[in-house]
Amino acid sequence: MGRWNQVDRGPVDRRTGTGSRLFAIYALVSLIPVAVLGGVVNQLVRHEIDDRALSEAVARAQTISDASIEPAIGSGALDHGISSAQRRRLIASTASLHGDASVLRLRLRSATGTILFDASHPHDAPKVAVDDEVKQAAAGVPVRALTRMNNDEVDLANRSGADVAAVETYVAVHPPGSSRVVAVLETYLPYQPFADTAAASERRLTEALVGGLGILWMILALVSWSVTRKLRATAEESAWLAHSDQLTGLPNRHAFSEMIEAWADADHPILVGVVDIARFREVNETIGHDNGDRFLCDVARRLSAGVDPVGMVARVGGDQFAVLWPDFGAGGESRMLAAIQSATAEQVSVAGIRVNLEVTVGVASSTQITGDAADLLRCADLATHAAKEARLIVVGYTPELEAFDPDRLELAGELGEAIAAGQLKLHYQPKLNLITGHVRSVEALVRWEHPERGLLPPADFVPLAETTSLIRPLTAWVVEEAARQIVSWRHDHPALSVSINFSARNLDDNRLAEHLLQVLAAARVPASRLEVEITETAAIADPTRAKDLLGHLRQAGVRISLDDFGQGSTSLVSLTDLPVDELKIDRSFVLGLEKSDAKRAVAEFVIALGHRLGMLVVAEGIETENAATLLTSMGCDEGQGYLFCHPMPADELERWLVDHQHMLSEVASRSDATADAPVVVEPALGSLEVERPTDPLA
Ligand code: C2E
Ligand code: MG
Ligand code: MG
DSSP states (O other): OOOHHHHHHHHHHHHHHHHHHHHHHHHHHHHHHHHHHHHHHHHHHHHHHHHHHHHHHHHHHHHIIIIHHHHHHHOOOOOTOOOOOHHHHHHHHHHHHTTTOOSEEEEETTTTTEEEETTTTTTTOOOOEEEHHHHHHHHTOOOEEEEOOOOOOTOOSSSTTTOOOOEEEEEEETTTOOOOOEEEEEEEEHHHHHHHHHHHHHHHHHHHHHHHHHHHHHHHHHHHHHHHHHHHHHHHHHHHHHHOTOOOOOOOOHHHHHHHHHHHHHTTOOOOEEEETTTHHHHHHOOHHHHHHHHHHHHHHHHHHHHHTTOOOEEEEEEEEEEEEEOOOOTTTHHHHHHHHHHHHSSEEEEEEEEOEEEEEEEEETTOOSOOOOHHHHHHHHHHHHHHHTTOSSOOOGGGGGGHHHHHHHHHHHHHHHTTTOOOEEEEEEETTTTTEEEEEEEEEEEEEEETTTEEEEHHHHHHHHHHHHHHHHHHHHHHHHHHHHHTTTTTTOOEEEEEEEEEGGGTTTTTHHHHHHHHTTTOOOOEEEEEEHHHHHHHSSHHHHHHHHHHHHHTEEEEEEEEEEEOOOOOHHHSSSSSEEEEEOOHHHHHGOOOHHHHHHHHHHHHHHHHHEEEEEOOOOOOOHHHHHHHHOOOOOEEETTTOOEHHHHHHHHHHHHHHHHHHHHHHHHTTTTTTTTOOOOOTTSSSSOOOTTTOO
């Protein structure tokens, strides 16, 4: 089942690829929110760090105020500036702070903002504008901000970033043990120490954050991987369910159509056989539904094994299976049918009950049908339906089945039995030499003596036989009957040949030539006494097989006649290629020949062509003396038609031949008597009264 796997697994494989791609996309996309989250947290952490720096700066300023400023200014009011004693103490207490650069600026301001003391200029405080921050701090609300120390006036405070130089603070100064605000301490503390401490904790935090987020992402990815796997498994499971028959596990109708499409896309011709189990409902009711299911599973197994490794089997209906058969070449159909038949030949044993397995098969080939997979399957279905109706085992699809008539189906159903029951008959119609009237050969035309419907012409049942496998037994019967007839004429008509008709479907039968020659040999009939007529259309439909079969027969001595010539569109090249002894001008050119220049032109052309290729030319459908005269004057060799006689049963033909012989002898003796008279070139038969037995079919 190699190819079945290929075709079936295609979609599943595609899904597997899609799964991995989906996961990769998910993994990438999920990184984005993780990265954004990381960025946001990082910003929050930075903000927190700055905030901490500011709080620590305020605490430090408060400590400086408590430890160094407040003791230095004492309890005195500072309304009129600081005293020199206070200034001395302040210089002493702030010297170390300013000296080690742990404080960048230290100013003591009055509550109104005037600088009372500046550690950088202890004796000469600069005059600067009053800052709002001072008033705010004096009101008891400490002020803190990041600063770049670029300009006193427009210090772009409260902005973090690489260029931040310091943290500026304003805190209220109280005399020791009092809550009265006497001044405001303005400090600028270097930002870097805070930033370093912050950077260290930021690094630790970032590491923790990246690690945490990484783990989070991996957990998410793992979760999604396992979810994707489960989803994929579920998708595969549902794809399998959508493509499979639950009972037998075989592909279902939908999957089968996809398989057909796959082969069609590969431009490979295929055969489709729809196998219907006969009377499955009865089986099901008799052995019970569970056993019925087991029965179907067993049939599924057998069919799969039977067509393996060439074909593929699907269950396309309750009791219907379909076989896709890509081995299309010569004999492909026979091999498919043989595989199906041998797989279904034996009884099925279910729960100890042995059940007969009977199947009906409808076959359609992709070369016959122009539509899509559904059409091919429908045509095979139609053929199966026709086979069931006709109670036949195998029916091949033909366009005629589209307009299937139940009445015709019933007839097809009876035909098989009719052959065995001897209801077929051969009627014979002579081919006469148009100059001498001599009968060299008679054409055997089959009829069916139907017990209820009366005598049926070949048009009523030969096409039915062609669409079913019945054309083989029918042709076999004709061959045997013709051989038997030749034998029975061996004394009275030892040189009379019989021609039989082959249909296009006979070309499929590899054993036909062999069978025919065996029949002749068994009856001791020389091959030269039998002729085979095949229509031009059938021969050119499959020229290779026609050449094989006809060549084989011709080599053995059987004469070959190309029937209904002119109806088809044989290229002259293929005509020279076919092993043919005789051309029969199609009767459509013979009927009304007298009145149509075009028909005369065609008839003349075919006669000239046949002669040029060394063939005998026979005109069929001669109904009038005028037509006979015209054809004779054109050089046509033989003629056949109602003018001379209708096809008739063997005994009638024997009587006709005797009468005809008498008549010819009479003409001969008359022409002997007038031997000296001028020769009138006209057909011997044209001026004769010909006895015309009536053909009931005419
Ligand atoms: P065909 O081989 O071309 O046979 C000639 C048909 O023309 C016969 O029809 C015959 O009765 C009819 N015919 C003969 N003379 C005249 C005439 O003057 N005017 C007209 N209008 N028709 C004439 P039939 O017997 O009904 O057979 C029809 C076709 O059935 C045959 O055409 C042949 O293709 C097919 N057929 C007959 N017997 C067999 C057979 O045993 N096997 C197969 N495969 N096909 C057969
Ligand atoms: Mg014929
Ligand atoms: Mg014909």
